[in-house]
Amino acid sequence: MSKVTPDPFFLSFRALVEEYKALATGECNEARATSSRVAAYIDAQLAMIEELKAREQAGRPVPHASEAVVLMTGLQGYTLLQRAPWLDADVRARLETLAGWPMYLERGPYRFTADFGTHHQLRWAKEYAAIAHRPSLRAVEIGVFEGMTSTWLLDNVLTDPTSRLICVDAFEPPRNVDNYAFARRANAPTPEQLFDANIAASSGASKVQKIAAYSGVALRTLPVDTFDLVYVDGSHLAPDVLEDAILVWRMLKVGALVTFDDYGWELPVDPLERPQPALDAFMTIFAGKFELVHKSWQLTLRKLRA
Ligand SMILES: C[S@@+](CC[C@H](N)C(=O)[O-])C[C@H]1O[C@@H](n2cnc3c(N)ncnc32)[C@H](O)[C@@H]1O
Structure with a gap:
């Protein structure tokens, strides 16, 4: 490690x-x-x-x-x-x-209570440029929260009417973050309600399939060798991230991209509550099968072979 x-x-x-x-x-x-x-x-x-x-x-x-x-x-x-x-x-x-x-952060027709995406979007625009706007793209986001990245993908990559986005989220507080004991403001919408409202406000709403389930369950129902792009930002516990990475790998087409968020996250004291050990192990075991596109706060890999 x-x-x-x-x-x-x-x-x-x-x-x-x-x-x-x-x-x-x-x-x-x-x-x-x-x-x-x-x-x-x-x-x-x-x-x-x-x-x-x-x-x-x-x-x-x-x-x-x-x-x-x-x-x-x-x-x-x-x-x-x-x-x-x-x-x-x-x-x-x-x-x-x-x-x-x-x-709320007000972003065009969307609103969010947190920002997990803005500071990555310029880089994504470059990393995903080769596939952006192509017809018939198939993408998955694991851990969608209020839909900040989902709506960005719809507006900037999955723009062709034939493209599709599968959004997977358990819509429960993550197991390794005790939600900092925030009181919910009176009448505040839940993340899932905000996600639904943001997707409904997007011109790409009809391209979205929502799966409200843990990724370990949902990904096992999705087809292999099918997807052009997967964005992984669900559970950050190392065992869960390792499972997501392995399940996602089978789902990707050769040449497809996968981005993992929070590779550089250092906040939890226990390293096994962070994605990095899982992703390092994954890269060791799958060496030679991917091209490293980006490694910093996030990790983006291109699948070269199965
Ligand atoms: C950091 S947020 C995602 C932020 C989102 N990707 C964005 O860019 O706005 C993490 C999300 O992962 C979801 N989540 C956590 N563990 C999960 C799991 N095992 N399966 C599916 N979703 C999970 C949580 O419900 C939460 O909405």
Whole structure:
């Protein structure tokens, strides 16, 4: 297994995630979530957002896009307001400001509560240029969430009326992320409802087949030697990613592309809760059968032979 060298910035991002969990999860109580500790958390989180923006502007890697962290911070403010009524008035006023931050990224006809795609889209446009707009493309996305990447694929790659996209998602919180104990805002749509609304707003809606199931179940129902492009962003647990990679490999045509998200993800302390060990093992075992198209935060491979 290749050794991951932790970036100190990623470690401080992780520490803040842990601090938020300590403040807002089941242990949320007056002794733990004190006004001074919550105020210090808000300060640190605001500083983190500025640092994320600076890193993005400098083209340096970030654990999450700053726009997404802004949305998450608004939700954290809302959650702490619900869960910690004992906080001092000045801290509650700061949380109310955060809770008033935008809930959605508005992108044309679509809206999202998180951003897992924007910072990859320029690169995808180049990587997928050779197949984009071709007729009869067959693509699969595993882990679609609210449909940010699905709608991008429909609008930028699967544009021909004869192309199709299969969208696989369990539509349940991932098993290795405890959803950071966010309170759901009153009447907020679920990810699946947002996915459905975003796909309905797309001119490519009729090309989409949704399969609401775990990938380990869904992929076994799909045909082999059929797909031109598969985007893998479901479970990030190494055993699940390894299973996805092996099942996807059979589904790809020779010459087809597969992109795995979060190859460079360092957030979970346990490496077996990250995709990288699975993908390194896969590349070792399948050596000679693929061309490495891209390896950084994401991994893109082209299938050369079965
Ligand atoms: C990071 S989100 C995907 C983001 C999406 N690809 C995008 O670009 O907007 C991960 C998604 O994977 C789904 N998921 C997690 N484990 C899964 C599994 N074993 N099978 C299918 N979907 C899974 C979750 O429900 C979640 O919606």
